[in-house]
Amino acid sequence: MGDNKAATHPHTLNQFFLWRLVRRTRQVMRLLFFSLLISSLAFIILLLYLKARPLPSPEVYNISTLYDDEGNYLGQLDHNEPRDPVHLNEVPKALINATLAAEDKNFYSHHGFSLSGIARATLANIKAGHVVQGASTITQQLARNLYLTHDRTWTRKLKEAILTAQLELHFSKDEILEMYLNEIYYGHGAYGIGQAAKYYFNKKVQDLNLAECALLAGIPRGPYLYSPYHHLGRAIAREHHILDLMAKNRMITAEAAREAKKQTLTFAPRTHPKQMKAEYFRDYIVQTLVTRYGLDEATVRHGGLKIYTTLNAQMQQAAEQSVSRYTKKVDGLQSALISVDPHTGEIKAMVGGKDYSSSQFNRAFARRQPGSSFKPILYLSALENGFTPLTRIMSKPTAFLFHGQEYRPSNFRGHYANRPITLREAIARSDNIYAVSTLMKIGLQKEIDMARRLGIRATLKPTPSLALGSYAVTPFEMAEAYATIASGGIHHPLTGIKKVLDPFGRPLVQEESKPVRVASPAHAFVLTKLMESVFSPGGTGGRVHQIFSRAAAGKTGTTDWDGWLSGFTPDLETTVWVGYDHDKELPHDQAHLSQYIWADYMKQATRFQPAKIFPIPQGVTSVYVDLDTGYVATPECRHTRLEYFVKGTEPTEVCPVHRTKTGSSPEQPSLLKRVLDWLKSF
Known part of the structure; x- marks a missing residue:
């Protein structure tokens, strides 16, 4: 018992635990010492190994190369110039x-x-x-x-x-x-x-x-x-x-x-130095790979990449020739052209100015007022909200009340019909009173919402002037919006890249389009048929028909500083802008150059494509109407037209002014007359 008491004495226990602590500390210190020694030896050996091992020769890759939409060599991204x-x-x-x-x-x-x-x-x-x-x-x-x-x-x-x-x-x-x-x-x-x-x-x-x-x-x-x-x-x-x-x-x-x-x-x-053509497009590709895909610019330019683009070499050449042909004789005048496949959103041609060597600024991304070329966005929204091709609004000087103040738009050179005009007439004549009236009827936010759906990302404000294209947008955005209409209401984000491979053939970028339906095919088709009138005699784009005669729809736009034409065939959309870089007004005769550039380019670009008409989608019906009264036409009606409507919005009441002599229900014109009338529309 005495020994046990001594063994459990507090002083003895403290000595025991202290001895164990010292022993454990010595063990840990020895372990740390040997670990540090081994680590140091390993580190020294690694350093000696790395010091003795020669550095590999630097990888010198070729300049990155670009390829067109058919996989053909397009050119180098940069010129080979030795270091200094x-x-x-x-x-x-x-x-x-x-x-x-x-x-x-x-x-x-x-x-x-x-x-x-x-x-x-x-x-x-x-x-x-x-x-x-x-x-x-x-x-x-x-x-x-x-x-x-x-x-x-x-x-x-x-x-x-x-x-x-x-x-x-x-x-x-x-x-x-x-x-x-x-x-x-x-x-x-x-x-x-x-x-x-x-x-x-x-x-x-x-x-x-x-x-x-x-x-x-x-x-x-x-x-x-x-x-x-x-x-x-x-x-x-x-x-x-x-x-x-x-x-x-x-x-x-x-x-x-x-x-x-x-x-x-x-x-x-x-x-x-002399390089590949399509310089503005090349810069756009570099910028896209750097800003959108996060690649290093040095790698993009000098990393031996193979960049497969959407550009069509023949269309690009035609675009550059058309821009040069109509702008080279006008000092200081600039132009932008962007052409896309509306079914995919792929960019087929891009011109950002008339001379890359004197100015590298890509005007396809310049923000300019689109003027009346913005109106189709308004009218597509109007068609979704109860308008039809026959909706009539008075064309005369009008004051609109907005937030307690009067807004007084005017038509070009003060030309007014001074009578109610239809939506078709308003588009063809580019009537500003009709446009603002439409905006005020359907609600200002609806046009902004439609613009966003079609691909417009610019700042837009809910004011009456929105109807007249008063807020600056880029030709790139306009091309995306019009391509969406041309595709029957399916929005494809525009892209210039198909894929990018590294020097070893491994994919770095693979573009995958994600189309989204943003408007019904019926509404897009009816708007398209209305926009065909722009290129008809008397339309604001009538000059186009002198050069380009295929089925096409579009809209002109003119401001004091800008001339626009955005339009499309069933398979190709093109937007053209002309103007000056700085605050210099654009004479009206120079604004028309956008139409000549557009028509000249489209004639060249489509020469290898089969001629097509716009296919009629489901949900659309056609009716012969009396242009004077807006009712269903009878054989007695003198001014008639085959008009297209979203089903359920077409007129059904027979013209009361020109009823048949027998009083029986009128027959719609024969198939032959329909075909002849259709041919006359071109």
């Missing part, structure tokens, strides 16, 4: 510091990986809820650009880590930075700072000033987004941000940063 290498001692200190401030301020203190950068980027991305900031060091970027593709896989990240370590082991920091500056992509086909200095400022690298250095250092983060030729304001804002970073990191003084911000940058005129 520079030594680091030729690079201004300001450019080195600007690059470090923009991309990797701790470059000279880390060993290829920046833990603080990773932590900072992680916090920023978590806070934003998505990736807004990267953590790649200059060495990592160099490894990626020299040896790897830009796909976001764990395998690629592991390879990048290994190659980054090898670069740090094989080269000094100055050598890595020199390679980086000679390799990185600065946009517009300029690889390396030597080419970039020449391209943007027509200078040698050593002659760049502080402001120029800061601007160039900001471009590699997003060569398209920060291009001074595409987005000057954004490029200058990034330049100023980099100057602030340089001052914050004590690379320059705050005063030097302020002075550099005040400097006006003078950019060199852009040079464009």
